[in-house]
Amino acid sequence: MYTFIINPNARSGLGGRVWEQLEPKLKESSVPYRAFFTKYQRHATAMTRKLTSDGQEHTIIVLGGDGTINEVIGGIKNLSLVTVGYIPIGSSNDFARAFALPRDPQKALAAILSPASYSYMNVGLLFYKNRTKRFAVSAGLGFDAAICHQAVISRMKVILNRLGLGKLTYAAIAFHRLIHLRPASMQVTLDGKKTLSFSKVFFTVAMNHPYEGGGFRFCPEADPCDGLLNVMVISGISRIKALLLLPFAFKGWHTRFHGVYTYTCKEVQIEGDIALPVHTDGEPVFLQHSIRACLEPEKLRVITG
Numbered sequence: 001m002y003t004f005i006i007n008p009n010a011r012s013g014l015g016g017r018v019w020e021q022l023e024p025k026l027k028e029s030s031v032p033y034r035a036f037f038t039k040y041q042r043h044a045t046a047m048t049r050k051l052t053s054d055g056q057e058h059t060i061i062v063l064g065g066d067g068t069i070n071e072v073i074g075g076i077k078n079l080s081l082v083t084v085g086y087i088p089i090g091s092s093n094d095f096a097r098a099f100a101l102p103r104d105p106q107k108a109l110a111a112i113l114s115p116a117s118y119s120y121m122n123v124g125l126l127f128y129k130n131r132t133k134r135f136a137v138s139a140g141l142g143f144d145a146a147i148c149h150q151a152v153i154s155r156m157k158v159i160l161n162r163l164g165l166g167k168l169t170y171a172a173i174a175f176h177r178l179i180h181l182r183p184a185s186m187q188v189t190l191d192g193k194k195t196l197s198f199s200k201v202f203f204t205v206a207m208n209h210p211y212e213g214g215g216f217r218f219c220p221e222a223d224p225c226d227g228l229l230n231v232m233v234i235s236g237i238s239r240i241k242a243l244l245l246l247p248f249a250f251k252g253w254h255t256r257f258h259g260v261y262t263y264t265c266k267e268v269q270i271e272g273d274i275a276l277p278v279h280t281d282g283e284p285v286f287l288q289h290s291i292r293a294c295l296e297p298e299k300l301r302v303i304t305g
């Protein structure tokens, strides 16, 4: 039985339209399925939690963007009992990028119904204050999170999505945030042993996947299945240089420049001198002074071919 969780509102309403095209194919193929639609923020988490609390195996197919994938993974009771398939129709689609999932929803559905390969993916876990939150792609503190915070309330995202230019949203907001951002000082502790101090930090991000923010390959070496987090810090450079680095980051070439620091670890603690925006997979977690990220002990099976 396939359980579809659909965000009809993803990419400013594309989710619902894509589902209308896909459902007849499912009916034709006579595969058993049921479909649930998200009605509000974090609804996907609540639905997944209820669904997976029976202790049984489930195959959950997510139709939406990275935010919906984040919410579904956040609700899975026992990661090792669930297989996830993904039909990416969001504006950033960084989760799909790492696994090279088909962008065409019909092809994505066909691959899900006849899976050729699976990946066993690590799932990130963020600690802040006395709370925890899972992430699939990345969790960051500073500039990247400020962009996500603004994207949530941005009219620009709606307009660019309508024009089919959703990918530009994050780049345009990044430009705007960079002008207004005050770089902070941060302390980054890797695996509880090595503490590094940075000043004038634009942001620090812990990445499970190589891409975030709609195709920025911030940690080109990151592998979502290798049991490690990749950490990137951008620090001690001018706003102009940070801005000029962004196009290089689409290819992962920014890491060759001074001011970009990358590390691998199993756990990272990031502390800012001021409270800064935080995100998990592009979903805002409000302002925090300190976050800690690691990986869940269990892996999640993802249909990737």
Ligand SMILES: Nc1ncnc2c1ncn2[C@@H]1O[C@H](COP(=O)(O)OP(=O)(O)OP(=O)(O)O)[C@@H](O)[C@H]1O
Pocket: 007, 008, 009, 010, 011, 012, 038, 039, 040, 041, 042, 043, 064, 065, 066, 067, 068, 069, 071, 089, 090, 091, 092, 093, 094, 282, 283
């Ligand atoms: N019915 C709904 N109405 C409004 N918002 C919803 C609804 N269902 C889910 N959401 C919220 O929509 C947000 C964004 O969803 P999603 O990530 O799937 O799409 P996107 O923003 O278009 O894609 P991306 O994250 O790749 O840019 C999530 O925070 C989710 O909680």
